[in-house]
Amino acid sequence: MSLPTTIKQWTTAQDGLENLTQTTAPLPTPGPDEVLVKIRTVSLNYRDTEPGGKGEKVLIQGTGGVAVSGLQIAHASGAEGIDHYLFLGCEARVSEEVGSGQNYQLRMAINGMRPLGQPGGKGEKVLIQGTGGVAVSGLQIAHASGAEVIITSSSDAKLELAKKLGADRTINYKTIPNWDEEVLKMTDDEGVDIIFENGGAQTVQKSFECVAFGGLINCIGYLSGKQDAADDRTNINVLALKRNVTLKGLLNGPRERLEEMLQFYDEKKIYPVVDKVFGFEESKEALIYLSKGGHFGKVVIKVD
Numbered sequence: 001m002s003l004p005t006t007i008k009q010w011t012t013a014q015d016g017l018e019n020l021t022q023t024t025a026p027l028p029t030p031g032p033d034e035v036l037v038k039i040r041t042v043s044l045n046y047r048d049t050e051p052g053g054k055g056e057k058v059l060i061q062g063t064g065g066v067a068v069s070g071l072q073i074a075h076a077s078g079a080e081g082i083d084h085y086l087f088l089g090c091e092a093r094v095s096e097e098v099g100s101g102q103n104y105q106l107r108m109a110i111n112g113m114r115p116l117g118q119p120g121g122k123g124e125k126v127l128i129q130g131t132g133g134v135a136v137s138g139l140q141i142a143h144a145s146g147a148e149v150i151i152t153s154s155s156d157a158k159l160e161l162a163k164k165l166g167a168d169r170t171i172n173y174k175t176i177p178n179w180d181e182e183v184l185k186m187t188d189d190e191g192v193d194i195i196f197e198n199g200g201a202q203t204v205q206k207s208f209e210c211v212a213f214g215g216l217i218n219c220i221g222y223l224s225g226k227q228d229a230a231d232d233r234t235n236i237n238v239l240a241l242k243r244n245v246t247l248k249g250l251l252n253g254p255r256e257r258l259e260e261m262l263q264f265y266d267e268k269k270i271y272p273v274v275d276k277v278f279g280f281e282e283s284k285e286a287l288i289y290l291s292k293g294g295h296f297g298k299v300v301i302k303v304d
């Protein structure tokens with residue numbers, strides 16, 4: 001394969017998504033235990049809308065192919081997740097646009113169910129917050145595993161889409177701000193067994209109010225912010241022990257669970273939901289679109 005001498009990249013000076021700049025850079029040379037990956041498709045994550053340090057290159061999670069390999073192919077250096085795609089052969093199962101949406105969301109979603117080896121799903125009630133990438137994957141997985149699913153959204157139109165994917169009950173958290181009380185009503189005051197806590201600071205207390213005795217709250221994201229309101233002196237210790245709750249932080253991984261999940265997707269014929277596909281030249285618009293939260297499922301960039 002003949003390789004170009006330069007690559008295209010989007011960089012940020014941490015001064016807002018509107019000011020992302022497209023530049024060119026020399027083609028990187030992989031080290032002895034690295035691979036160079038030609039990216040074909042990228043799916044966006046919420047965190048990509050808040051790039052880190054000055055001059056930082058904007059994130060990448062996606063599908064691609066190996067262009068050049070080092071002596072021992074182990075990991076695509078610095079490219080979280082790409083190694084899993086390369087070596088799991090995910091592209092053979094679904095289109096690249098769809099496959100690129102799987103990595104983070106899948107692993108988050110499967111980790112959000114019961115720990116490996118523990119039965120979960122049938123007979124359980126699962127609460128999912130919002131309708132972004134993690135939430136929609138969680139909805140699909142929980143529904144396919146036989147759980148009863150309650151999902152929240154700020155949009156009635158999105159809640160209708162969620163019903164089509166198997167949501168049993170829906171709550172608009174804008175029109176029903178005390179959605180925790182609504183969850184209790186829906187569950188005969190018992191609460192839900194598992195919560196996908198995507199909201200963070202402004203939602204976690206309500207999650208404690210509507211989790212079942214012995215339930216599991218998965219801390220996944222902070223869509224509502226990272227700081228509690230000034231008048232919110234929530235004592236997590238007391239909240240957790242009140243109902244014997246497990247509060248679990250979730251990070252991506254491990255690889256075994258992704259493999260388990262891909263198999264589950266095959267068996268249950270689940271296809272990740274892609275909201276919209278943008279071209280590489282439209283990457284800035286794609287990130288702005290994601291940051292406004294109008295999507296349902298994943299936002300994807302097709303690189304070539």
Ligand SMILES: NC(=O)c1ccc[n+]([C@@H]2O[C@H](COP(=O)([O-])OP(=O)(O)OC[C@H]3O[C@@H](n4cnc5c(N)ncnc54)[C@H](OP(=O)(O)O)[C@@H]3O)[C@@H](O)[C@H]2O)c1
Nearest residue numbers: 046130131132133134153154199221222223224251252293
């Ligand atoms: N721990 C990890 O390793 C990991 C991995 C991936 C993602 N995450 C985190 O998980 C969260 C979700 O990620 P994502 O990629 O799914 O994000 P996303 O696609 O950008 O999710 C956006 C959606 O979240 C919903 N939302 C916003 N504020 C909310 C609130 N206060 N309550 C309930 N829902 C709210 C909205 O849904 P509606 O429009 O329906 O209202 C919005 O459309 C993010 O915080 C992300 O950083 C963590």
